[in-house]
Amino acid sequence: MTSQAETTAEGLGSAHTIPRRSVYVYEAPLRLWHWVNAACIVVLAVTGYLIASPPPSVMGQASDHFIMGDIRFVHFAAAYIFGIGFLGRIYWAIVGNEHARQIFYVPFWSRSYWGGVAHEIGWYLFLKKKPRVYVGHNPLAHLAMFFLYTVMAVFMIMTGGAMYAEGTGLGSWQDRVFGWFGALFGNPQNLHTWHHMGMWVIVIFVIIHVYVAIREDIMSRQSMVSTMISGERMFKDGGQ
Amino acid sequence: MPEPQETFYDVIRRQGITRRSFMKFCSLTAASMGLGPTFAARIAHAMETKPRIPVLWMHGLECTCCSESFIRSAHPLVKDVILSMISLDYDDTLMAAAGHQAEACLEETRRKYKGHYLLAVEGNPPLNEDGMYCITAGKPFVNTLREVAADAQAVIAWGTCASWGCVQAARPNPTQAVPIDKVIFDKPIVKVPGCPPIAEVMTAVITYLVTFGELPALDRQRRPKMFYSQRIHDKCYRRAHFDAGQFVESWDDEAAREGFCLYKMGCKGPTTYNACSTVRWNNGVSYPIQSGHPCLGCAEDDFWDKGSFYDRLTTIQPLGIEGTANEIGGYAAAGVGGAVVAHAAISAIKRARKSDDDDRKQD
Incomplete structure (x- = not known):
């Protein structure tokens, strides 16, 4: 399914031309999802933090303000977009190209996969001189995407849905879909606390994700950041 | 052959309460349980026809705050509940009898109404040292609880002790106190948590049980939906x-x-x-x-x-570290952020050295 295009600079007549190959990796719906999702995560983290630790109190009549109401509304609206986006992302994993499926599974029984993970760990510990190049996520990134993003996204949707169901009430569709998961936590205080912890895990994921994307764009001689904009992964030293 | 039992209505009339007052009581009870107007008639009918249900009220590890709350019920008045609605055959705190006489009541009700009495449990059983941390009438409470529950129709868990464990089950829980549903498995249990539960909630749960002869609708944690389906x-x-x-x-x-x-x-x-x-x-x-x-x-x-x-933000104890989500998550994020900066710095230095080497090679 990967469309390939040879792009060379030879036609320009320069002495230092390197043939650069690019592969179409991320299709348009997936890229759109990525950036909408990224925006949702920022909004959700900021508003979620403020729900747990509200801004300073305001005086006057209650009817003059709606600060927590607005913060909660933005959080819930972003949560709906995040959740529906996740469903759309699952749909795209089914109908999209092979790279769209990568974050939903770990090739647990593949020996070469774990060899690749070990190599990547070596690369990040400065033990390996040369990075390997991959069309999709590298094996370590693949692992991180699965556990820190996909699993956490499901966890946040389930815990968040269960908390939302506390407001919509017993018997609401949110309660029927998510309520059983919330009940596993016993005291709802635990549910709130673990949802809050989940936010921090995702913050940590974002820190690593952004750092590694920029670093590998520079260090491993393949495009990363622009790939999520154009969809094309360019191999800067030519062949794969 | 058990002797025919008095109905609620018989008892109420015997106490000189008029039918008019009785009907008012039924409407008020229906209203307090959040039931529609037609239920007043159903409650009245049930009280006129059903025999009074014997209730055995047992006390384990607890502070008696549930009983203290219960005796202050206003709608319905606890006097009505105890004297008219239920036949409270055993409650070692409230009953007039004591010692062997009290225990005889327990035995008698168990034998006479086998499978037809309600068991209300206030407090909970400690399991450590074979239950020696709570002895009632010379026996470990956990043993008595299991025996009495075996012949009960249904079990009410009064308060947070019986429902969840409460203070005696708090870390490190030296007596290994457990909620009653860790000891009673084969009976319908309704949990009425709170430390103590609200008096009117307690009496309404009893009223529902004796009126309809079944447990009220329960949520996932076995609490009556009519009082526990919304947060404070x-x-x-x-x-x-x-x-x-x-x-x-x-x-x-x-x-x-x-x-x-x-x-x-x-x-x-x-x-x-x-x-x-x-x-x-x-x-x-x-x-x-x-x-x-x-x-x-x-x-x-x-x-x-x-x-x-x-x-x-309350504390959690993952891996033995205690802190709030913000403390644990904030330190972790700061640690990862620091590691990222250090890693980026090393990467930059390595890369600079490498390009120096490359330049030298080219020279």
Whole structure:
């Protein structure tokens, strides 16, 4: 399914031309999802933090303000977009190209996969001189995407849905879909606390994700950041 | 052959209560349980035809606050419940008999009404040292509880002790106190948590059981939906201040005098299912938030082990470290952020050296 295009600079007549190959990796719906999702995560983290630790109190009549109401509304609206986006992302994993499926599974029984993970760990510990190049996520990134993003996204949707169901009430569709998961936590205080912890895990994921994307764009001689904009992964030293 | 039992109605009339008062009582009870007007007639019919249900009320590890609450019920009056609605055959705290006479009542009811009595449990059994931390009538409470529960029709778990474990089950729980559903497995259990539960909630649950002969609709944690399906926060009269962003920041500040939301003072209303904000206490006079104090979340599992009552973000103990989500998550994020900066610096140095080497090679 990967469309390939040879792009060379030879036609320009320069002495230092390197043939650069690019592969179409991320299709348009997936890229759109990525950036909408990224925006949702920022909004959700900021508003979620403020729900747990509200801004300073305001005086006057209650009817003059709606600060927590607005913060909660933005959080819930972003949560709906995040959740529906996740469903759309699952749909795209089914109908999209092979790279769209990568974050939903770990090739647990593949020996070469774990060899690749070990190599990547070596690369990040400065033990390996040369990075390997991959069309999709590298094996370590693949692992991180699965556990820190996909699993956490499901966890946040389930815990968040269960908390939302506390407001919509017993018997609401949110309660029927998510309520059983919330009940596993016993005291709802635990549910709130673990949802809050989940936010921090995702913050940590974002820190690593952004750092590694920029670093590998520079260090491993393949495009990363622009790939999520154009969809094309360019191999800067030519062949794969 | 058991002798024919008196119905509720027989007992009520024998006490000289008029039919008019009886009907008023039925309507009031229906209203207090949130049932429609037609249910008053059903309650009246049930009371006229059904025999009084014997109730055995047992006390394990507890502080008797459930009984203290129960005897203050206003709708219905606890006098009506005990003297008219149920036949409270055994309650070692409230009954006139004591010692061997009291235990004889327990035995007699168990034998006579096998499979037809209600068991109400206040407190819970400790399991450590074969149950030696709670002895009633010379026997470990856990043994008596198992025996009496075996012949019961249904079991009521009064309060947070019987429902969740409460203070005696708080870390490190030296007596290994457990909620009663860890000991009784084969009987329908209804949990009425709270430390103590609201008096009217207790009497209404009993009224429902004796009127309809079945448990009320229960939620996932086996609590009656009619009293435990909403959080304190959902019906709190200070909710408007929460939505507005008006919070008490410290005791006795202007916001506290204005009666603003106690969320920042650690109120557990948003995570506590109970009827305090609607039924209230002491015949509807007040409830903790109304008197200016945050909800402690006493009707919820494990509320003693959630750190300070006055913190909104409560502590968790992953891997033996204790801290709030913000402390643990914040330090972890800062650690990862620091590691990223260090890693980026090393990467940059390595890369600079490598390009120096490359330049030298080219020269």
